[in-house]
Amino acid sequence: MKKQRLISIILCVVLAIVFTGCGKEIATNNKAKTIADASSKAGKSIDYMALVNKTHALPDDWEENLETTHFTNSVGDDVEVEKKAYDAYLKLKADLEKEKIYVDLDSACRSVEDQERIMESFTKDFGADYAKKTVAKPGYSEHHTGLALDLYLIVDGKDIVENDEMIKYTDIWEKIHSKLADYGFILRYLDGKEHITGYGYEPWHIRYIDDTKVAKLINDKGLTFEGYLKTAIDKPVKIDLGKSEQLTKEDLNDSVVQIKCQFAAWDGFELKSITYAGDEASNDEAQANKLNPDGKYTQIALFKMNFRTSKNVDGTGLEANKDYKDYEWWLGKTIKDGWGVITPSLK
């Protein structure tokens, strides 16, 4: 994993300059000035949904508010992780061990200094051009946040740390990925989404977002973090939720997020509006019998949306490049998973 590891480290560089706190050297040389110390003084919480990628820099006050936990991994490297992310990671790890899957952390939080060092070493070994291309700009690495974790595998007692080697264990990764959302993690760099995330597939790079519900949604719909944030939060969609006696505000908002995320999973669809069809329409007995014959859903609700499809409508049952108006979707709520779209099916 050395080469990619270096690259990631580089990304992290930005943070470290002033306070440090994440890096190995920092931890060793300057224990009195760790990020954790600074953060407990500041007492402000970090934004677990913060987006840091090649175009979004680490927020300015991040380091002073970041609290980290330090530990030594199985190969003897010092690793620094954001506190809550570390606790969640330990739970994930324990859960995996029940299935005889063993993981450890290669790296998590990386300081600016580390990143600068990597840049220097790459420049020296491979030239400035290559270094610039391969090494992330300080401040623009998710590893600066302390919320991005690189796992490695321990198979038959052997540490598997090289990327080329690790990537071969597809079955193991599949099992690991299926459990991430339960502990508030998402897989960050999905296969085939490099044009969105800026990175190729990295089964080992996971990100803590401190929200199991959203993590599950992102995971189930195969969304990128960028896609989720853009669609579920930023995208201007006209929303009319009207009034409801039977659905709480939270029910309605959750439903809207579900609908938006369903659209986010469809490349190029343009969602224009979402309207709650009302309590009366949602109480349609014939529909309830059809959609919910065994009472799996504790509630169902009808929404209508206006949208335009793209040229890729595979598996949606819709026509390409067409405007749809008042298109009806039923959503259902289950005790375990909350709200989800019942119709249409995604695949």
Ligand SMILES: [Zn+2]
């Ligand atoms: Zn990583």
